Amino acid sequence: MTIAQIGEQAALAYGALYAEAMTRQLVVNGPPLFVAQSMPRDAxxxxxxxxCLPVASDEPPALPALRCVRLMYEGPLAKLFTDGYQALLQAMAAAxxxxxxxxxxIYHAWRGPESADNRIEIQIGIAHA
Structure with a gap:
């Protein structure tokens, strides 16, 4: 998909994931998260x-650990890339x-795309040396 399609697709996907969790009587035990491979720098x-939607389970986690740098972004989606990703990528380059x-x-708090109260943790994987 493209960045422009994420909002619509996320609403559909998470509606289905929550419904499936209820059907299977699974306990959602964490915030929704997006996992991207080779996220582009344009829309x-x-x-x-x-x-992904974390649920309580006796099975090992399906999502492997990620060696990463992270940043907690707070604000509207319109500034997620400029104030979040760009700042984190610049810090990585400097290091x-x-x-x-x-x-x-990881969507710790979601109040809508325009809200200044969103809390989104950005994690960018670090390549092995």
Whole structure:
């Protein structure tokens, strides 16, 4: 999908994930998260994005640990890339770190795309040296 398609697709995906969790009587035990592979730097390039919903389970976690740098972004989605991703990527470059291609967003608080009260944790994977 493209960055422009995320909002619509996320609403559909999370509606289905929450419904499936209820059907299976699973306990949601964490905030929704997006996992991207090779996220583009523009709004028109397609990339792979998985929508994840943590649930309590006796099984090992399906999402592996990620060696990453992270930043807690607070604010509207319109500034997520300029005030969030761009700042984090610049800090990585200054530290001599390279991105692995995987990034994650954890939605700790979601009040809507325009809200200044959103709290989104951005994680960018670090490539092995």
């Amino acid at each position: 028109h390039t397609e990339f792979e994005l998985d929508f 001599g770190l390279r991105a692995s291609g995987e990034s994650r967003e």
